[in-house]
Amino acid sequence: QVQLQQWGAGLLKPSETLSLTCAVYGESFSGYYWSWIRQPPGKGLEWIGEISHSGSTNYNPSLKSRVTISVDTSKNQFSLKLTSVTAADTALYYCARPIFRGSRALDYWGQGTLVTVSS
């Protein structure tokens, strides 16, 4: 059974760097693009970006200048860094895996990490 378990700091000050990690259990890491998605409180879903097992990335253009997604295949983990956070980055952050290799419809999700940006 595939499981995604995520963790990271939940409270940040403006201008700090958000850092989250997602560990993948019960599934081969290779062949998929692994995604990060966020959801501000009471609002809709926003795709942040994705990474392949080989490190190839695609980012949301609106966040691209501040986002880095990286992968550690030896640990079956991938990570998100978002620099210079503001209150607008307050959201529930999810990691996710697509249904098939080559798809981007997401069928396995992490439990979510609430990140609050406040001074």
Added chain:
Amino acid sequence: DIQMTQSPSTLSASVGDRVTITCRASQSISTWLAWYQQKPGKAPKLLIYKASSLENGVPSRFSGSGSGTEFTLTISSLQPDDFATYYCQQYNSYSPVTFGQGTKLEIK
């Protein structure tokens, strides 16, 4: 980016009703569309992928259709467990992934 517009934003319906949610893309996405159900405090759940393919374990009362720029999610007979928020997502290979703004399905 490809913009996804869902309608309606809110839908009030009763148990047993047939309901339809529409999603329009700002440009053609073939059938690269998924539908998700989300309940409060939970991660989204994939219902439909490739516009009309039902995810394993999803009840057959859910169905999806469409191609190009217009898509629909239909629930044939609403059950109490179906009251939630629904999102469409386009995943055209050549564009960033984008979601619709969501449709909240409420009990009438």
